[in-house]
Amino acid sequence: MPRVDKQLRRIGRTLEKHYRDVQDIEFTIERGKLWMLQTRDAKRTAQAAIRLAVELAKERLVSKAEAVRRVTPEHIDYFLHPQLDAAARSAAKEEGTLIAEGLNVSPGAAIGQIVFDADVAEHWAQKLKKKVILVRPEPRPDDVHGMLAAQGVLTSHGGRTSHAALVARQFGIPAVVGVVSLEVDVQRRQMRTSTGKVLKEGDWLSIDGGTGEVYAGELATVVPDVTDPYFVELLSWADGFRRLGVWANADYARDAERARKFGAAGIGLCRTEHMFFEAERLPVVQSMILARSTEQRAQHLAKLLPMQRGDFVGLFQAIDGLPVTIRLIDPPLHEFLPSHDELQKAIVELETRLRLSYGDPEALEAELRAKRKVLDSVEAMREQNPMLGLRGVRLGIHMPELVRMQMRAILEAACECVREGVKVKPKIMIPLVSTSAELQLQRALLEEEAQEVLKEQGMKVPYQFGTMIEVPRAALIADRIAEFAEFFSFGTNDLTQTTFAISRDDAETGFLSEYMQKGILTRNPFATIDQEGVGYLMELGVKLGRQTRKKLEVGICGEHGGDPASIAFCHRLGLDYVSCSPFRVPVARLAAAHAALGELKDQR
Structure with a gap:
């Protein structure tokens, strides 16, 4: 026919x-x-949605603006991570191998064999060439090497802004956290589901960091193509509409390179403490913390200096010509030491072995003395609420030699790069400031060190000092803070926590879901900015800060920087940029364009 x-x-x-x-x-x-x-x-699928939007624009059936509007952040996110095959997922659910669900904190699918220890994860992945899923009750900061070696991460505790979630998002590792229905037994190297099913080390597991689903066994995956020409072209159109800059959170050169490839216009947050957790550095950091005198501490800091300098050289080279915002050490020092409970357990075991004459007495005595020494230091540093204790700027004031070393490392690296023809734009960020006097004192100390380094190097390198606005008081007195800060960056993870008086690591697996079910909260404030409370403080901070310093640069570097709804709010506030994990940069570019196009539509 x-x-x-x-x-x-x-x-x-x-x-x-x-x-x-x-x-x-x-x-x-x-x-x-x-x-x-x-x-x-x-x-249509995500690939088809993007391709059709571009083709319709080229056929002049829609404008480029309309083409950008038609593509959702979810479409873009699909291109950045492996995905579980839809048919395999449906079949697995019918077979009953969906064993648990948790918080979807870092998108993408991961399939591997279960391991319960970071060292085992690294050994299996690197030496035995096995694909592994690291399963922990809640990873400690010194588990990072195992997380990096794993295909994915699964935890039974923790929330969206827990250490595991932050590291996973930064490195693009699929992760599901806060799976409270799983009973993880690290000692027995097994985990038990709510139905009583037991999975042991070596068993296969499939997780979906985009949905929070956990499956027993191996599921098929599909891998999208990030070099897809339609994907690349549509994002280039989006860049032409957005006003808001998109930067990235990156702690290592490899992160910065990835961020730049995805279109980041700078580094909005480099967390220097993450560099300290690397296996070969942690013993030096611990020795520095445990030093009994200033002289001893200086010796260990001298060992750390070239390591930090090398880190910053790599960052400056990777991001050549773009700004790099380096946050000075933030967490309390106890995070770099073994946990109090682990030490007590080790001491009891050593005492038992000595009593039973099980092993070399001299070696056991020496190990026991060393463990007791560390335990004494951990107990001396122990705080009832360490997240509100000796950390951030307070630690820098209490232990000035530590931040002096970091300042020296930054500018020595900058000078080295300038000599090699690399353009550097270092921005030094002082965390957890709550008074202008703190910032004034810390900046004066760091300025002194900076000028000393530049005099030694015989060079002039421009740099800026700024601060994170992450406690309510800093937002309330932002006009006075701005007297000593050339830029602000809202640390919305801690600002949300301190505004709500909610523990970010416990709430999401506790009462927060109940609050949302009962309509007390309409959205998770750790996923999307609470505009009425946290947002009001941000608005006030921007207004007051720019009253003092008219051209004050203001950005955001919390995890909200990759959330489309939060990005739209930041656009309306008049922020200069948002900073998010490298794998969220393309999503943020599209969301920023949507915010600008939405504003134009409203004005009409």
């Missing part, structure tokens, strides 16, 4: 032109006559 075929094609083109979208049509042919029954916009 060539006549009917020709007629159907003509009607299809007419409908597509009228609705300005690809159509899903229903028709029938009766006695040689074509009858049109129904038409609707066609359903």
Whole structure:
């Protein structure tokens, strides 16, 4: 029926032109006559949605602005991570291998063999070439090497801004955290599901960091193509519409390179303490913390200096010509030491072995003395609420030689790079400031060290000092803070925690879900900025800060920087940039364009 075929094609083109979208049509042919029954916009995959938007714009059926609007952040996110095959997922659910669900904190699918220890994860992955999933009750900071070696991370505790979630997002590692229905037994190297099913080390596991689903066994995956020309072209159009800059949180050169590839215009947060957790550095850091005198501490800091300098050289080289915001050490020092409970357990075991004469007495005595020494220091540093204790700027004031070393490392690295022809734009960020006097004192100390380094190097390198606004008081007195800060960056993870008086690591697996179910909160404030409370403090901080310093640069570096709804709010506040994990940069670029286009639409 060539006549009917020709007629159907003509009607299809007419409908597509009228609705300005690809159509899903229903028709029938009766006695040689074509009858049109129904038409609707066609359903499509993420790849198809992006390709169709670009093609429709090129055919002038829609504008480039409309093409950008039609693509959602979820479409972009799909291109950045492996995904579980839809058919395999459905089959697994029917077979009953969906064993648990938790918080979807870092998107993407991961399949591997279960391991319960970071060292084992690293050994299996690097030496035995096995794919592994690191399963922990809640990873400690010194488990990072195991997380980096793993295909994915699964924890039974923790929330969206827990250490595991932050590291996973930064490195693009699929992760599901806060799976409270799983009972993880590290000692027995097994985990038990809510139905009593036991999975042991070496068993296969599949996790989906985008949905929070956990499956027993191996599921098939599909890997999207980030070099897809339609994907690249659509994002370039989005860049032309957005006003808000998009930077990235990156602690290592490899992160910075990835961020730049994804379109980041700078580094909005480099967490220097993450560099200290590397296996070969941690013993030096611990010795520095445990030093009994200033002289001893200086010796250990001298060992750390070239390590930190090398880190910053790598960052400056990777991000050549773009700004790099380096946050000075933030967490309390006890995080770099073994936990109090672990030490007590080790001491009891050593005492038992000595009593039973199980092992070399001299070696056991020496190990016991060393453990007791560390325990004494951990107990001396122990605080009831360490997240509100000796950390951030307070630690820098209490232990000035530590931040002096970091300042020296930054500027020595900058000078080295300038000599090599690399353009550097270092921005030094002082964390957890709550008074202008703190910032004034800390900046004066660091300025003194900076000038000393530049004099030694015989060079002039421009740099800036700024601070994180992450406690309510800092936002309330932002006009006075701005007297000593050349830029602000809202640390919305801690600002949310301190504004709500909610523990960010416990709330999401505790009462927060109940609050949302009962309508007390409509959204998780750790996933999307609470505009009425935290947002009000941000608005006030921007207003007061720019009253003192008219051209004050203001950004955001909390995890909210990759959330589309939060990005739209930051656009409305007049922030200069958002900073997010490298793998969220393309999503943020699109969301920033949507915010700008939405504003233009409202103005009409």
